[in-house]
Amino acid sequence: MPLVEFTALLVLATAMSFTPGPNTTLSTALAANRGLPAAMRFVVAVPVGWSLLLLLCAAGLGAAVVAVPPLRWAIKALGIGYLLWLAFKLAQSPRLGEADASRLSVGFWQGVALQFVNIKAWLLALTIVAGWIIGKDDGAARLGIVLPVMLVFAFTSNLTYAALGALLRHWLARGRRLLWFNRAMAAVLVATALWMVAA
Template sequence: MVSIFLSMLVFAFIGAVSPGPVNIIATGAGANFGFRQALPHVVGASVSYSLVVLTTGLALNMLLYWLPSLTEALKYLGGAFLLYIAVKVACSPVVTHAERALANPPSLLQGALAQGLNPKAWLVAMSGVSLFVSAQQPAWLYLLVFCSISLIVCLAGVGTWAAIGSLIARYLRSPMRMRVFNVLMALLLAVSVLSLFV
């Protein structure tokens, strides 16, 4: 039992810290608004991911078995939303230190939506549930543990990306550097989304 929980932890850690749309948004939020202002995005994305794992464990595998076209629909819906976020990041005005108080960092709801519509999150959750929950008894206990591990590790993983963004903010003090950074983050987000369709 302990070995499977350790495997869950390693799996969740790799999924949480690997580059992806939510982590790219967290890095941008940390760089543009600071770590504290990025926390609602971090919490929203983390809670949303644990709900994705729960949903997957309870129903989605069965639903996708009967309606395989739903997988494609979710993929395109999530991809479109994340490309919209990429455009918003690329076109966002450069926020000076004085203007930061008036600007809006990503909210808890935006973090939750970004994760809930993130195709990577669903694919990782489905893989994790099939690896660590489906064949175990009692399945509900393993699902509960996997959801809890996923929440904690996601908070740490996405939070780390926001902290990295906050740390590099001092190097991005000039408007030109910040503009280049925002466009680079938007391009990385777009590439990470488009790579799911190739």
């Protein structure tokens, strides 16, 4: 892969991975509510799920999703519904003691599955497959470069946001700060869902 293309990939990966979205919002909220160790299952699940999505898009699933509007709409509807459900659960955790597994928990497999209804993840996977892999003579070699790079970015961005949430944990324990933090994070998820409706 030429250096100019690799540099463009790094710029895209940075912009898409480190800007707020469903994954980074949940990483922050999980760590703020339940601590960094509890958030790590989700932090690890994001790159695993996204890698599976990228591989499936490279194998042709992306083209099928683009070509079949009902499939696109189903993915979008599931994604919107799941984000709204997570926002509802998040908005209901007013104190650290109440942010237990019954209220706010996104496990490893849920985190993997979330990538398949995350429009931002689909946009990134489809963009990378179309721009860096499909139609190139060295497509398989390019996939071998792109996949580990994106794994690192997905893990690092979510770990960074989770670490931020964990750093805020002690401060959020006072008064009603956690309630307002959770409502703000829920609002980000709702805004993402609204963006998905408009997209």
